[in-house]
Amino acid sequence: xxxxxxxxxxxxxxxxxxxxxxxxxxxxxxxxxxxxxxxxxxxxxxxxxxxxxxxxxxxxxxxxxxxxxxxxxxxxxxxxxxxxxxxxxxxxxxxxxxxxxxxxxxxxxxxxxxxxxxxxxxxxxxxxxxxxxxxxxxxxxxxxxxxxxxxxxxxxxxxxxxxxxxxxxxxxxxxxxxxxxxxxxxxxxxxxxxx
Amino acid sequence: xxxxxxxxxxxxxxxxxxxxxxxxxxxxxxxxxxxxxxxxxxxxxxxxxxxxxxxxxxxxxxxxxxxxxxxxxxxxxxxxxxxxxxxxxxxxxxxxxxxxxxxxxxxxxxxxxxxxxxxxxxxxxxxxxxxxxxxxxxxxxxxxxxxxxxxxxxxxxxxxxxxxxxxxxxxxxxxxxxxxxxxxxxxxxxxxxxxxxxxxxxxxxxxxxxxxxxxxxxxxxxxxxxxxxxxxxxxxxxxxxxxxxxxxxxxxxxxxxxxxxxxxxxxxxxxxxxxxxxxxxxxxxxxxxxxxxxxxxxxxxxxxxxxxxxxxxxxxxxxxxxxxxxxxxxxxxxxxxxxxxxxxxxxxxxxxxxxxxxxxxxxxxxxxxxxxxxxxxxxxxxxxxxxxxxxxxxxxxxxxxxxxxxxxxxxxxxxxxxxxxxxxxxxxxxxxxxxxxxxxxxxxxxxxxxxxxxxxxxxxxxxxxxxxxxxxxxxxxxxxxxxxxxxxxxxxxxxxxxxxxxxxxxxxxxxxxxxxxxxxxxxxxxxxxxxxxxxxxxxxxxxxxxxxxxxxxxxxxxxxxxxxxxxxxxxxxxxxxxxxxxxxxxxxxxxxxxxxxxxxxxxxxxxxxxxxxxxxxxxxxxxxxxxxxxxxxxxxxxxxxxxxxxxxxxxxxxxxxxx
Numbered sequence: 001x002x003x004x005x006x007x008x009x010x011x012x013x014x015x016x017x018x019x020x021x022x023x024x025x026x027x028x029x030x031x032x033x034x035x036x037x038x039x040x041x042x043x044x045x046x047x048x049x050x051x052x053x054x055x056x057x058x059x060x061x062x063x064x065x066x067x068x069x070x071x072x073x074x075x076x077x078x079x080x081x082x083x084x085x086x087x088x089x090x091x092x093x094x095x096x097x098x099x100x101x102x103x104x105x106x107x108x109x110x111x112x113x114x115x116x117x118x119x120x121x122x123x124x125x126x127x128x129x130x131x132x133x134x135x136x137x138x139x140x141x142x143x144x145x146x147x148x149x150x151x152x153x154x155x156x157x158x159x160x161x162x163x164x165x166x167x168x169x170x171x172x173x174x175x176x177x178x179x180x181x182x183x184x185x186x187x188x189x190x191x192x193x194x195x
Numbered sequence: 196x197x198x199x200x201x202x203x204x205x206x207x208x209x210x211x212x213x214x215x216x217x218x219x220x221x222x223x224x225x226x227x228x229x230x231x232x233x234x235x236x237x238x239x240x241x242x243x244x245x246x247x248x249x250x251x252x253x254x255x256x257x258x259x260x261x262x263x264x265x266x267x268x269x270x271x272x273x274x275x276x277x278x279x280x281x282x283x284x285x286x287x288x289x290x291x292x293x294x295x296x297x298x299x300x301x302x303x304x305x306x307x308x309x310x311x312x313x314x315x316x317x318x319x320x321x322x323x324x325x326x327x328x329x330x331x332x333x334x335x336x337x338x339x340x341x342x343x344x345x346x347x348x349x350x351x352x353x354x355x356x357x358x359x360x361x362x363x364x365x366x367x368x369x370x371x372x373x374x375x376x377x378x379x380x381x382x383x384x385x386x387x388x389x390x391x392x393x394x395x396x397x398x399x400x401x402x403x404x405x406x407x408x409x410x411x412x413x414x415x416x417x418x419x420x421x422x423x424x425x426x427x428x429x430x431x432x433x434x435x436x437x438x439x440x441x442x443x444x445x446x447x448x449x450x451x452x453x454x455x456x457x458x459x460x461x462x463x464x465x466x467x468x469x470x471x472x473x474x475x476x477x478x479x480x481x482x483x484x485x486x487x488x489x490x491x492x493x494x495x496x497x498x499x500x501x502x503x504x505x506x507x508x509x510x511x512x513x514x515x516x517x518x519x520x521x522x523x524x525x526x527x528x529x530x531x532x533x534x535x536x537x538x539x540x541x542x543x544x545x546x547x548x549x550x551x552x553x554x555x556x557x558x559x560x561x562x563x564x565x566x567x568x569x570x571x572x573x574x575x576x577x578x579x580x581x582x583x584x585x586x587x588x589x590x591x592x593x594x595x596x597x598x599x600x601x602x603x604x605x606x607x608x609x610x611x612x613x614x615x616x617x618x619x620x621x622x623x624x625x626x627x628x629x630x631x632x633x634x635x636x637x638x639x640x641x642x643x644x645x646x647x648x649x650x651x652x653x654x655x656x657x658x659x660x661x662x663x664x665x666x667x668x669x670x671x672x673x674x675x676x677x678x679x680x681x682x683x684x685x686x687x688x689x690x691x692x693x694x695x696x697x698x699x700x701x702x703x704x705x706x707x708x709x710x711x712x713x714x715x716x717x718x719x720x721x722x723x724x725x726x727x728x729x730x731x732x733x734x735x736x737x738x739x740x741x742x743x744x745x746x747x748x749x750x751x752x753x754x755x756x757x758x759x760x761x762x763x764x765x766x767x768x769x770x771x772x773x774x775x776x777x778x779x780x781x782x783x784x785x786x787x788x789x790x791x792x793x794x795x796x797x798x799x800x801x802x803x804x805x806x807x808x809x810x811x812x813x814x815x816x817x818x819x820x821x822x823x824x825x826x827x828x829x830x831x832x833x834x835x836x837x838x839x840x841x842x843x844x845x846x847x848x849x850x851x852x853x854x
Contacts, residue, residue: 035777052714052775059749059776063823136824 004189005094008102011181012090014174015083018043021171024120025049026151028057029163039069040169041120043079046070060162065135066127066149075119082112090182099189106182113179121153234687237678240267245708248640248701250653251310251324252674255695258305260326260337265640265651265701266676268690276335276344277305277328281791285344288793289767289802290722293498296487297331297349306330309360309424309698312339313402317364317429317645321706323407325360325369332356334371334400336407338493340712345491348409351484351506352379352396358422358438362402364429364645368467369409371398372422372438376445379416380482389447393419397438398506399467411486413474413507415465415518418571419445421454422463424529424595429645430536432554434468437539441526443570454526455545459578461520461570462530462541464557473514479507494721496799512572519561520570521552522578529595529636533604533619534645538583542593542606549593549606551622553583584622589615594635595698597642599649599679605642607634607654614654614677616684628684630675632658639679640701648703652677652684655696662689672696713777715798722800724769729753732852734760734845741766743845747781747795748773749822752815754852755830759843762810762836768793771800782818785832792818807834 019042027038027049037056038049046069048054058068086109093101128150139147139160151157151164158164168176240246246264254261258278262271279286279295286295286303295301305328313322323345324337332353336346350356350371358372376393378384384392394416401412420440428435443460446453473479484506491498511518525543527550532539539552559565560580567575592610599605602619612633616626634654641647654675662673671691677684717727726732726744732753735742741764746753752770760766772781774797784792788805795801807813817828835841845852 056776059774136827 004185007181007185008094011178014178017174018171022169023171025169027165030161063137065132102186238266238688250701252699253697254693255697257694261693279303284791284793287791290497293500294489296500298485302331310700311361312700313366319702327356327359334360347489349486351486358425363427366402368399376419390445415509426532432536436465437530438463439527439530459522462523464519481505482508496722518573520575531596540596549586551583552581557581586622589624597639600647607637626683630654636698638699652679717798725771725800730853743768745770746773750824750828752830753847754845756846758833766805768803784818785815786813
């Protein structure tokens with residue numbers, strides 16, 4: 001089997017590991033939490049980084065009127081289907097198709113990936129801005145607008161007494177690796193076709 | 196010029212004088228137990244840092260067990276054991292009332308004496324602490340996972356459980372000998388007929404290695420002496436247990452004189468492996484008794500009492516080889532076995548010397564029948580035949596000896612108020628330091644085990660007088676911390692204690708801290724009245740009993756408005772703390788309750804009874820500052836007149852729960 005083919009197959013199959021490993025992690029640090037509390041975001045669910053973390057995050061957040069972290073989301077239904085579809089497509093292309101299709105798969109996955117990140121951003125925005133009007137604690141920005149509690153999409157940010165960290169996890173790294181492999185597969189395929 | 200030379204000479208003389216003074220000053224300082232120069236540094240545990248050792252210090256007449264850190268002397272927690280504790284609701288809540296149950300009914304107080312940490316292969320293992328209650332004879336087991344009292348076992352046929360709660364080297368047994376001999380079974384008889392008629396029971400309580408559950412296995416019915424202290428054999432002497440006795444005179448009045456007449460009392464050497472053989476051979480009698488066995492279930496968060504009705508009794512006169520007496524001068528108190536198991540140190544509390552027996556010599560004397568008569572059929576071994584040596588005139592009134600890992604022994608002297616360090620085998624005194632004042636027991640972490648951690652020694656003093664800021668006629672007792680890592684003991688720290696620090700047990704922190712539980716898992720909560728979510732909250736009337744099923748979570752109760760309760764009702768608040776975060780307990784108190792408050796740990800369910808006597812609307816609130824909205828964590832319960840037609844209702848924010 002050609003090297004490019006193997007890489008395409010492995011690369012697209014790596015996406016399956018998104019069902020095993022978390023994609024993203026948000027961790028909150030505060031003086032009262034010497035052991036930070038956090039959540040791991042999978043394509044199918046959001047779970048505690050340590051037991052009961054989400055309950056404890058929700059408890060903190062309800063004071064400022066934030067909604068609980070969802071256990072059900074449309075994304076949890078769509079993302080797995082998209083990933084499965086892309087894996088099947090990637091494997092089909094790997095087995096049957098011309099190497100040029102590798103690039104097509106890569107670009108499609110890239111678009112879907114960016115769309116996914118944008119969706120994540122939108123959720124974070126709503127999560128941080130859609131506050132209960134009866135919240136016990138209401139903070140204002142210097143300009144008088146209500147303070148929002150949107151966690152960063154990527155990086156570290158101070159939100160009141162909490163330092164929020166938002167970074168990719170194993171699933172995302174494997175996803176990037178898989179995508180990179182398919183792109184490299186395209187270039188190697190290109191080289192192989194010239195021989 | 197001449198005067199300059201002379202002045203310089205004088206200055207030099209003066210300088211050398213000061214230097215000499217300084218030197219001798221330092222020496223005096225050490226001899227007087229003055230502070231080590233950098234003492235503050237050596238006991239300073241920086242903010243956020245941990246102590247090196249846990250010390251479990253008996254609360255004495257407080258009935259509780261205190262937990263300190265060493266070397267800082269900081270008090271972390273007081274674990275309620277034998278006395279009710281309204282702060283935590285211990286002994287007041289419906290779940291914990293059973294912990295105070297005895298054959299004499301509900302006993303709200305106890306006199307806690309000797310904590311001992313469980314052992315495996317003669318080394319501290321940090322599973323449980325056992326502690327005895329002297330007044331209404333009991334033994335408690337405290338879990339070192341939850342730092343709560345898990346179990347309390349009443350000891351029948353005992354009348355002052357002082358010789359307790361020491362464990363064997365694999366925690367096979369915990370022992371309980373009686374300080375006061377009494378008629379057994381109890382009966383109406385003249386006190387003056389004590390001699391020969393009163394008996395002293397020594398109990399062996401089997402410990403289940405998995406659960407820690409105690410089970411009264413058997414008793415040895417001993418002569419009517421007073422049994423004082425005990426320690427297990429270890430290593431080569433494993434299988435034996437040694438008990439000091441006093442009042443071998445069998446006096447029943449003015450004991451301070453009449454129990455101090457015999458030149459020697461005894462250390463009773465009990466061969467418990469032999470006892471097991473006799474039990475197996477059926478050489479016991481079964482005696483009817485009645486004793487309470489209280490167990491706190493970790494899953495139901497509820498204590499229950501079961502009743503023991505019989506006990507197997509061995510009569511030492513009919514069981515040769517079971518018990519021997521080792522003559523020991525002057526009403527011995529401490530009975531301490533060194534880490535090798537060879538030496539049994541008897542501290543004659545009215546003596547000026549310390550008597551040390553040899554296990555090897557004891558076995559040889561038994562073999563060769565070197566007896567000096569018997570007492571009630573128990574052979575008395577010849578004093579000279581078992582004596583290993585005597586520490587001659589180390590001080591006055593030796594009480595208790597602990598050991599380091601280097602063959603040194605440390606004995607407390609009550610009368611001369613000092614700690615004396617001496618060498619095992621040579622019996623030579625190496626050092627002495629005064630304590631302030633009148634030391635009872637002392638403690639070296641692991642000092643009663645095969646593996647002592649001989650870095651610190653804690654002296655527990657009965658009298659403090661001028662040591663701390665005065666607080667009226669009643670002042671605290673104290674502990675004093677010595678560094679014993681060098682040749683000479685160095686005083687580092689004084690710290691006050693709760694109650695009377697009779698005795699203590701210490702253990703390296705790393706053996707316990709990782710196991711310390713953070714929360715009670717809600718999913719493991721099997722309390723019959725637990726509710727696992729707010730929507731399950733309800734109020735149910737059963738005749739004149741009203742059961743309130745309530746949850747607490749930051750920062751509200753659910754329900755928090757309750758109506759339909761009447762004067763004369765008995766209100767049961769069954770409250771579940773839904774928190775699953777470390778260190779977020781909530782409290783509960785209701786106005787005018789003739790009971791206590793509750794302090795409920797995350798995941799736990801506890802029940803408090805309130806009997807409202809007045810019509811009105813009465814508040815209840817959280818007593819433990821839990822959150823930014825703690826002050827808002829409150830609710831109301833409406834009390835209507837008897838036979839009122841106000842219906843039962845329970846709401847949160849205007850909504851009925853569960854809808």
